[in-house]
Amino acid sequence: MAGLEFIGVRKTYPNGVQAIHGIDMAVADGEFVVIVGPSGCGKSTLLRMVAGLETVTEGEIRIGENRVNELEPADRNIAMVFQNYALYPHMSVFDNMAYGLRNRRTPRDEIARRVAEAAGTLQLEGLLDRRPGQLSGGQRQRVAMGRAIVREPEAFLFDEPLSNLDAKLRVQMRLEIKRLQRALGTTSLYVTHDQVEAMTLADRLIVMNAGVAEQVGRPLEIYDAPATLFVAGFIGSPAMNFLPGTVADDGSGANLDGVDRTLLVAPPASAGRGRIMVGIRPEHLEPVSREEAAMEVVVELVEALGADSLVHGLLADGGEGAAVTVRLDGARRVAAGEVLSLAVAPNHVHFFDPDDGKRLA
Amino acid sequence: MEKRVVFSKLGLPILLVAPQIVITLVFFIWPASQALYQSLLLEDAFGLRSQFVWLDNFIALFSDPHYLDSFARTVVFSAATAGLSLGVALFLAAMADRVLKGATAYRTLIVWPYAVAPAVAGVLWFFMFNPSIGVLAYLLKWLGYDWNHYLDGTDAMMLVILAASWKQVSYNFLFFLAGLQAIPRSLVEAAAIDGARPFKRFWTIIFPLLSPTAFFLLVVNIVYAFFDTFGIVHATTSGGPAQSTTILVYKVFSDGFIGLDLGGSAAQSVVLMAVVITLTVFQFRYIERKVAY
Amino acid sequence: MVENRPWLTVFSHVVLCLGVLVTALPIWIAFVASTHPADSMLSGRTPLLPGGHMIENYATVLGSGVRAAGSIPVGTMLWNSFVMALMIAVGKIAISIIAAYAIVYFRFPLRRTCFWVIFITLMLPVEVRILPTFGVVASLGMLNSYWGLSVPLIASATATFLFRQFFLTVPEELAEAARIDGAGPFKFFRDILLPLSRTNIAALFVILFIFGWNQYLWPLLVTTDEGYYTIVMGIQRMLQAEDAEPAWHEIMATSMLAMLPPVLVVVFMQRLFVKGLIEQEK
Numbered sequence: 001m002a003g004l005e006f007i008g009v010r011k012t013y014p015n016g017v018q019a020i021h022g023i024d025m026a027v028a029d030g031e032f033v034v035i036v037g038p039s040g041c042g043k044s045t046l047l048r049m050v051a052g053l054e055t056v057t058e059g060e061i062r063i064g065e066n067r068v069n070e071l072e073p074a075d076r077n078i079a080m081v082f083q084n085y086a087l088y089p090h091m092s093v094f095d096n097m098a099y100g101l102r103n104r105r106t107p108r109d110e111i112a113r114r115v116a117e118a119a120g121t122l123q124l125e126g127l128l129d130r131r132p133g134q135l136s137g138g139q140r141q142r143v144a145m146g147r148a149i150v151r152e153p154e155a156f157l158f159d160e161p162l163s164n165l166d167a168k169l170r171v172q173m174r175l176e177i178k179r180l181q182r183a184l185g186t187t188s189l190y191v192t193h194d195q196v197e198a199m200t201l202a203d204r205l206i207v208m209n210a211g212v213a214e215q216v217g218r219p220l221e222i223y224d225a226p227a228t229l230f231v232a233g234f235i236g237s238p239a240m241n242f243l244p245g246t247v248a249d250d251g252s253g254a255n256l257d258g259v260d261r262t263l264l265v266a267p268p269a270s271a272g273r274g275r276i277m278v279g280i281r282p283e284h285l286e287p288v289s290r291e292e293a294a295m296e297v298v299v300e301l302v303e304a305l306g307a308d309s310l311v312h313g314l315l316a317d318g319g320e321g322a323a324v325t326v327r328l329d330g331a332r333r334v335a336a337g338e339v340l341s342l343a344v345a346p347n348h349v350h351f352f353d354p355d356d357g358k359r360l361a
Numbered sequence: 362m363e364k365r366v367v368f369s370k371l372g373l374p375i376l377l378v379a380p381q382i383v384i385t386l387v388f389f390i391w392p393a394s395q396a397l398y399q400s401l402l403l404e405d406a407f408g409l410r411s412q413f414v415w416l417d418n419f420i421a422l423f424s425d426p427h428y429l430d431s432f433a434r435t436v437v438f439s440a441a442t443a444g445l446s447l448g449v450a451l452f453l454a455a456m457a458d459r460v461l462k463g464a465t466a467y468r469t470l471i472v473w474p475y476a477v478a479p480a481v482a483g484v485l486w487f488f489m490f491n492p493s494i495g496v497l498a499y500l501l502k503w504l505g506y507d508w509n510h511y512l513d514g515t516d517a518m519m520l521v522i523l524a525a526s527w528k529q530v531s532y533n534f535l536f537f538l539a540g541l542q543a544i545p546r547s548l549v550e551a552a553a554i555d556g557a558r559p560f561k562r563f564w565t566i567i568f569p570l571l572s573p574t575a576f577f578l579l580v581v582n583i584v585y586a587f588f589d590t591f592g593i594v595h596a597t598t599s600g601g602p603a604q605s606t607t608i609l610v611y612k613v614f615s616d617g618f619i620g621l622d623l624g625g626s627a628a629q630s631v632v633l634m635a636v637v638i639t640l641t642v643f644q645f646r647y648i649e650r651k652v653a654y
Numbered sequence: 655m656v657e658n659r660p661w662l663t664v665f666s667h668v669v670l671c672l673g674v675l676v677t678a679l680p681i682w683i684a685f686v687a688s689t690h691p692a693d694s695m696l697s698g699r700t701p702l703l704p705g706g707h708m709i710e711n712y713a714t715v716l717g718s719g720v721r722a723a724g725s726i727p728v729g730t731m732l733w734n735s736f737v738m739a740l741m742i743a744v745g746k747i748a749i750s751i752i753a754a755y756a757i758v759y760f761r762f763p764l765r766r767t768c769f770w771v772i773f774i775t776l777m778l779p780v781e782v783r784i785l786p787t788f789g790v791v792a793s794l795g796m797l798n799s800y801w802g803l804s805v806p807l808i809a810s811a812t813a814t815f816l817f818r819q820f821f822l823t824v825p826e827e828l829a830e831a832a833r834i835d836g837a838g839p840f841k842f843f844r845d846i847l848l849p850l851s852r853t854n855i856a857a858l859f860v861i862l863f864i865f866g867w868n869q870y871l872w873p874l875l876v877t878t879d880e881g882y883y884t885i886v887m888g889i890q891r892m893l894q895a896e897d898a899e900p901a902w903h904e905i906m907a908t909s910m911l912a913m914l915p916p917v918l919v920v921v922f923m924q925r926l927f928v929k930g931l932i933e934q935e936k
Contacts, residue, residue, distance in 0.1 A: 053830050074836035086827035090849040099845070100835030147831075368839045374760035378768045381753035381809055388806040389775045392786035399786070453673045456666040463667075469924060470674040476916035478868035478886040481909050484893065485680035488687065488902060496683055496702070527680070532931070539932050559662065588781045592870035596890040610781045614871070617785045626785055633782040641777050 002064030002154045003029045004050065004187055009059035011045055011211075019045045021211040022059070027204075030185045032178075036198035037208035038234070043191045044159055046208070050189060051080050051157050063154055074103070079148035080157040084164060085140045087132040087147075093119075094128040097147045111150075118146040121180065138169045145180070156181070158190040162197065174200060195235050199223070207231045225350075229357035232279050232350060238310055238325050240279045244354060247273050254278055254351075258315045258322055259295045265349045268360045276360070279350035282310065282327040285342045293341030297324050299334055306330050313340065393634065399627035418628035427604065428612070428629075435608040438522060439586035446526040447578060450533030455563060457534075458541040468538060475531040479524075480592030486524035487597040490516075510598065514605025517598045521606050524597070525590045533578050540574035541567065580644045587636060609633060681913070688712070688907035711907045728908050731885040735867055736915070738803045738884055742866030743859050745808035751851065754817035755843055759829070776811040780872055788875050798879040807872060813858055820854050821847065857930030860923050864916045885912040 004027040011020035019042045027033045035043040048054040050061055052073035060067050068076045079100075087096050094115055101111045119125050122142040132140055141161065148156055161177070162170045178201055181188050192198055198205055199219045207215045207222065207230075215227040226232035232240045245256035245263070253262040254276055267276055290296075296316035303310040311326040311334055326342065328334065351360040368374075403414040422428050457467045474482065489497045492509040501508045510517040544567060552566045568575075591610045594600060600607035600615060607615070613633065617626030683702075690705035715728040756762070757769055780787065787806060796802030824847070832842045873884045883891065889912060892905050920927050 051830075051834060053833070073830075073833045078834070080831070080834050082827040082831060084825060084827055086825060086831040088828065088831075088846055090846075090852075099832075099837075103836035103841065147835075368760055368842075370760065370839060371762055373839055374756035374762045374765075377752040377756035377760075380749040381814065382768055382771055384749065384805065384809040385771055385775050388787055388790060389778050389783070389809060390771065392783040392790055393778050395786035395789070396783050449673075453670060456669045456673075459666045460663060460670065463670075467670045467674065469921060471670075471677050472924070472928075473917050473920050474677060476864050476868075476920040477913050478870060478916075480868075480870045480886050480890060481912050482680075484889055484905065484909055485684050487893075488906065489680060489683055491902075494902070527677070530677070535928060535931060539928070559659070588779050591781055592886070595870070595874075596893065613781070614784055618875075623785065630782050630784070630786075634778065637779065637782060638777045 002187065003027055003031070004155055004189065005060075005062040006046075007060040007062070009046070009049065009061060010057050011042070011049060011054065012057045019211050020049075023206075023213050025206065025213065025216055027187055027189065030187055032181050032188045032190065032201060032203045033206060034190045034192060034198045034202035034204075035206045035208060036192055036195055036234075039193055041208045042211040043193075043206075043208050047157050047159055047189060047191045050076075050155070051078060052076050074100075077151075077154045078157055079151040079153040079155075080159065081144045081148050081161040083160040085132070085144040085161075087140060087143055089132050092129050092131060093124060093135070093143050093146075096132065096143055097150050100147065100151055114150040114152070115146075118149040121149065121183075122146050137165055138173065141165060141169075141173055145177070149180075149184070154187065156186050156188040156190075158188065158192075160192055161190075163192070163194070170197075177201065195237060199235070205235075207234060209234075225359065225361075226279075227359050229277065229279070229352050232352070232359075236281055238282050238327070240281045240350070241285075241324050243278045243280070243315075243322055243324075245276055245278055247271050247276050249273070256295065256315075261294070263294050263344065263349070265344065265346050267351045271351055271353075271360045275354050277352040277354040277357075279352060280344055281348060282325040284345040284348035285324070285326045286345065287326075287328065287332070287340055288343040290341045292343055294344045295324075295342055297326065297340045297342060299336050299338045299340060301336060302334050304330065309334065311340065396627045396630040396634070399623055400631045401624075402627075403624050414624075418624045419632075422625060422628050422632070430604070431607050431609055431612045434518070434605070435587065438518065438525075438590075438606075438608050439583050441522045442525045442529065442586040442590070443579060443582035445522065446529035447533055447575070447582060449526070450530045451537050451575070453530070454534050454537035454541055455567075457538055464538075468535070471534050472531045474528050475535070477528055478592060479528060479589055480596040482528040483521065483524045483593035483597040486520055486527065490520050510602075512602055514602055517602060517606045521590065521593050521598060524593050525586060529582060529585055533582065536574055536578055537571065540571045544570050577644070580640055584637065584640055587633070681910075684906045684909050687902055688904075688910050690903055692901060692903050707903070711903050712911070715904050715907045715911070726880045726883055726888065728885060728888070728911055730881065731883050731888045732911060732915075734800075734803075734882055735884040735886065735912075737800055738869065738873070739863050739866030741800060741804035742807050742869075743862035745804060746810045746813050746862050747855055747858055749808060750810055750813035751817050751848075751855070754814050754821055755847065757814075758818055758821040759839070759842075772809075772811050772814050774811075775809050780807070784871070784875065791876055797876050798882050800882075802876045803869075803873055803882065803884070804866070807866070807869065810862075813862070816854065816858060817851065820851060824850060853926070853929070856923075857926040860919055860927045861930040863919060867916045888912075 006023045006025050009020060009023045010018070012018050023046065035046060037043045045054055049056050050063075050068075052068065052071060056069045061069060063076060063078065088099065091099065097115045097118060098111045101114065106114075115128070116125075119128060122145060124139070124142055124146060127135065127139060127143075132143065135143065141164075144161065158177075162173055165173060174197060190201060192201075202219050205215075205217060205219050205222055206213050209230045215222055215231045222231060222235055226235060226240075229242070233242070243256045243259075245254045245259075247254055247267050248262050251269070251271075251273070252266050253264045254267055255262050256278060263278065297311075297313035298316050299311055299313045301312045303312070308330045309328045309332065311328055313324055313326070315322050315324060316339055326340065334340065352358065353360055400418050401413060401415055402411045403417065453467075453471060457464045457471075460467075477485075487510075489495045490508060490510060492498050492511060495508075498508045508516050510520045548566060548570075549562060552562045557565060587608075588610055590608065591614065594606050594608060594611045595614070598606045600611050609629065610633065613626055613629045616622045616629065620626075686701060686704050688711055689708040690701060691707045691710075694701060694705060717727055717729065753768075753772065757765060791797060791802050791806055794802075796805070828846060829842060832846055837845060868886060869884070870886050870890075873882075873887045874890070877883055877887070885908065889905060889908055892908065893900050
């Protein structure tokens with residue numbers, strides 16, 4: 001087992017496109033790190049660089065103590081689970097798992113032992129003679145996992161492994177991956193665009209945007225204190241409400257555009273006296289009486305999910321009207337056209353510099 | 362379309378393409394360029410001296426009435442062969458697509474002449490039309506027509522057209538049937554609900570959707586009629602009587618191998634090359650456009 | 655079909671049966687002729703029902719050949735055709751698949767040039783370069799040999815494109831997974847790509863075997879030694895008999911034998927054959 005380290009890693013494609021703008025980070029031995037970001041942010045490229053499927057333009061990638069930039073994928077002692085599983089369609093499940101071991105000249109009985117063990121862990125015992133074409137999506141996913149496990153690698157690399165499964169199976173497999181990784185204690189790097197997957201699986205998260213790691217941290221740290229507007233908007237569902245405004249003259253609060261009263265939560269001193277961006281998550285708005293309210297919202301649409309309801313509305317006196325989403329208890333009935341008076345949980349207001357998008361602290 | 366992952370060895374790929382490239386260079390590119398070069402030369406009868414004459418061979422070729430005749434005959438032959446075999450094949454395929462039972466059996470029974478060599482196909486029809494013992498010649502005589510492809514140029518031409526078409530129907534049938542079966546049933550059903558009768562349906566819905574296949578086949582059939590039919594002519598009529606079945610490929614062969622006119626034969630080769638290249642380019646441009654369709 | 659029109663269905667069947675009959679007619683006549691003795695042919699017209707000389711006629715052509723064609727036993731010609739067809743089919747597949755592999759999975763200098771050189775062969779059928787190609791083969795001393803019969807015909811753009819097309823549809827992740835599993839270019843080709851290409855190879859083999867078997871002009875040029883005659887061109891030699899009337903019963907027996915192997919291949923491997931043909935369109 002070993003950790004993983006990125007030192008000033010950059011990637012520039014031959015056509016001049018810069019995919020990765022310099023990543024520095026260390027993954028501890030046995031840690032589960034999820035790289036999350038929108039499509040095209042460079043997360044898959046980063047993973048493929050670790051696998052050795054893409055060259056590193058600049059910087060260094062280390063697995064354990066060793067620089068691996070120049071090593072062939074097979075020599076890096078990693079295993080990868082692909083989005084489409086990439087199972088060899090003409091080989092049985094057993095052969096799919098054994099192929100890499102055979103290429104490494106692992107003794108025959110050792111191969112049999114490891115495959116049997118992995119098959120046991122993944123409940124694939126009855127399927128070893130089948131071809132991938134005869135398996136369901138979930139079973140194929142397990143075989144792909146099995147192929148990774150039998151290698152007993154230094155690190156697992158997952159490239160959106162659950163995105164081809166239906167919603168129910170995805171939740172189930174997510175739990176299984178987490179359990180398996182705990183049991184094996186293998187360092188894992190996991191790429192996804194799904195922030196729920198990211199939050200639930202990760203020991204630590206890397207939120208990437210346009211080739212840059214916007215924030216690295218534990219999931220709840222990132223949720224509680226997003227470092228940038230991008231991270232704030234990307235992590236958390238439904239997304240955080242962003243309301244532009246101006247810092248009040250005495251610095252004791254913020255005047256939100258389209259709201260006729262001052263939000264009485266003091267921005268950090270570094271905010272100065274100019275424009276500011278205020279972020280409030282839908283779950284941190286609470287209906288109160290008119291007098292106590294920080295803002296009023298005209299309800300446009302209600303999505304009742306049962307346990308809670310998502311209310312989409314517009315600031316009541318907002319002119320053009322800034323959109324606001326509120327998460328309410330499912331028991332509460334709200335109708336379109338109704339005006340909601342909302343208070344804000346003071347510890348959960350985020351302030352950002354509107355120019356560079358950075359969190360103000 | 363390109364693959365993302367590639368192996369980064371250098372010597373291996375060159376080794377892998379080498380056989381194909383070497384054979385292509387030695388047996389295709391080099392001879393073709395020889396033909397191109399020789400088409401610009403005039404050699405004396407003994408092949409001892411040659412003289413560079415620029416396009417004289419081509420000028421001679423296109424002012425030779427025999428060559429122009431042969432060109433015209435080839436066009437007639439190709440058009441007739443392509444027309445006949447495409448028409449019959451389309452008709453049969455439309456019928457086979459209609460019958461639910463036995464379509465596969467019909468396919469098997471119609472498709473096998475594809476495997477018959479053009480030369481053999483020629484010999485079979487040559488035999489059936491043999492003026493003294495042939496079954497079909499006898500039948501025609503009974504109907505009042507005196508068939509003799511040894512003497513009558515038109516009869517000879519009909520013979521090679523029939524033999525060439527008979528063999529080619531199988532190929533066209535296969536593609537038309539595949540094309541017809543690929544047309545979504547729901548489309549035909551929608552047309553039926555819109556009130557189109559079978560015949561109308563065929564011309565307004567099915568045939569337009571089949572047109573890429575038809576176009577592809579047209580080009581293939583012209584190429585077939587131009588080049589692959591050499592065996593039919595050579596094995597049966599030998600270009601006769603009185604050159605009435607001397608199509609261009611046969612003429613290249615006979616002028617070069619029997620007449621030993623190197624420059625003239627080379628010039629003919631170059632003209633034929635131009636024909637194939639035109640057809641191929643045409644086909645590929647069309648296929649590119651088809652992708653958008 | 656969509657609505658029920660019995661008369662149209664009957665009509666379709668009638669047309670198709672007629673098509674089948676016309677298709678089969680030449681073969682039936684040839685078969686009938688091949689079962690009669692020489693004199694029943696000279697009596698004026700061909701009989702329409704088989705005669706009783708089938709075994710004699712076939713035994714004669716197979717064993718001792720037809721006088722007019724230099725008495726080469728048809729058995730020898732069949733063997734020559736078989737060897738030539740096999741060499742062409744196997745050769746074409748072998749060199750095409752490795753060339754396609756190189757072009758799809760590697761980046762190397764002159765890659766595009768190679769692609770175009772192969773592409774050009776599409777535009778240069780034997781028929782348009784008869785004399786100079788003959789010259790090359792003659793100067794390489796390949797006349798009257800199996801090599802001379804097959805090698806000049808085994809460069810094929812269509813087969814290369816077919817494999818290229820197929821390789822491009824193989825998911826890239828498969829090659830990546832194989833790399834992670836420690837398979838180099840050779841192992842990847844042998845363990846993954848080749849097994850995946852099985853049906854394509856088989857389909858192509860059927861087409862190319864027929865293509866090779868039916869070659870006519872090329873064997874005509876490069877064989878002067880009767881021992882290398884192939885059956886398809888051998889028939890022509892029999893027709894060019896010096897005496898007035900060809901020996902039709904023997905020629906037809908030979909024609910039947912010449913058709914039999916490729917026709918059997920088409921009928922019994924129809925699925926593969928259809929696949930092979932249709933894929934060429936793409």
